[in-house]
Amino acid sequence: MQENREQGTETFVVEGRNAVLEAFRSGRTIDKIYILDGCQDGPIRTIVREAKKHGSLINFVTKERLSQLSETGKHQGVIAHAAAYEYSTIDDMLKLAEERGEAPFLILLDNIEDPHNLGAIIRTANLAGAHGVIIPKRRAVGLTATVAKTSAGALNYTPVAKVTNLVKTMEELKEKGLWFVCADMDGEQMYDLNLTGPIGLVIGNEGEGVGRLVKENCDFVAGIPMKGQINSLNASVAAGVLAYEIVRQRISQK
Known part of the structure; x- marks a missing residue:
């Protein structure tokens, strides 16, 4: 989990195409999304469409920048910053x-x-x-x-x-x-x-x-x-x- 110090809130890094799509589909709040610049395949286009629909800030970045942001090393060209996962009871x-x-x-x-x-x-x-x-x-x-x-x-x-x-x-x-x-x-x-x-x-x-x-x-x-x-x-x-x-x-x- 990473802290977003600008807003004083905690954000959670979601990596990989399926994980990011599922986060959108489940109704999670996605604040920012980072996408590999130039990537235009079907899953990425779907993610961009979902991001626009939900008002998420979209950033097209280099492969090097994605690698810096990645915690898993397996981002598949997309990383999202979501509201932190809440523990249940x-x-x-x-x-x-x-x-x-x-x-x-x-x-x-x-x-x-x-x-x-x-x-x-x-x-x-x-x-x-x-x-x-x-x-x-x-x-x-x-x-x-x-x-x-x-x-x-x-x-x-x-x-x-x-x-x-x-x-x-x-x-x-x-x-x-x-x-x-x-x-x-x-x-x-x-x-x-x-x-x-x-x-x-x-x-x-x-x-x-x-x-x-x-x-x-x-x-x-x-x-x-x-x-x-x-x-x-x-x-x-x-x-x-x-x-x-x-x-x-x-x-x-x-």
């Missing part, structure tokens, strides 16, 4: 589930530090119909430009809440009827678990997995079958595998 997530007439499905992340993993998990959460993603304030990545780009626009639609204490949050959600399953290689095979109902899926750190206290507060520990020579999955892949087992069981229950 858990109450908003539960309300969203209620509005959809669905049992709450939340994804909780225990110290995910890689922005690419966080972005990919937010994308999976959106596609799997989860009502929100919960991250801790400390020892974890926040909503950076890389997260936004990796989420492929899902960050515009999927609520993300930041909490001080993950264990305390889980205890409070248990009182509201949720139960929790975490991913761990020593857990019971996920296909043998009942993953229906109001559920929180907990995914751990890329190297260490789920922390001891968080794991102790989970109702079930789910193991993903491993048939290869290595015994661990990338955090975002593990989240995807388990999230879609939850989706499968929910569909089967109908």
Whole structure:
């Protein structure tokens, strides 16, 4: 996140054609947009049209200038400065589930530090119909430009809440009827678990997995079958595998 000192407000850098288009389409306020001078292909023309429609300030700049502005190094010829992404609340997530007439499905992340993993998990959460993603304030990545780009626009639609204490949050959600399953290689095979109902899926750190206290507060520990020579999955892949087992069981229950 970069600070716009001229206006005293925070702005967020959105990079890449799809990410910028999704930001416009979701109704986000785009203050400025930087486009590679001379670029005239279809996606860029669409972005220019959206920028004019929404009154965004358009700047045509050199490749060198874009590289200076870029945080990800993968701007695809377009960078936008948007109003900062706002964190949601858990109450908003539960309300969203209620509005959809669905049992709450939340994804909780225990110290995910890689922005690419966080972005990919937010994308999976959106596609799997989860009502929100919960991250801790400390020892974890926040909503950076890389997260936004990796989420492929899902960050515009999927609520993300930041909490001080993950264990305390889980205890409070248990009182509201949720139960929790975490991913761990020593857990019971996920296909043998009942993953229906109001559920929180907990995914751990890329190297260490789920922390001891968080794991102790989970109702079930789910193991993903491993048939290869290595015994661990990338955090975002593990989240995807388990999230879609939850989706499968929910569909089967109908």
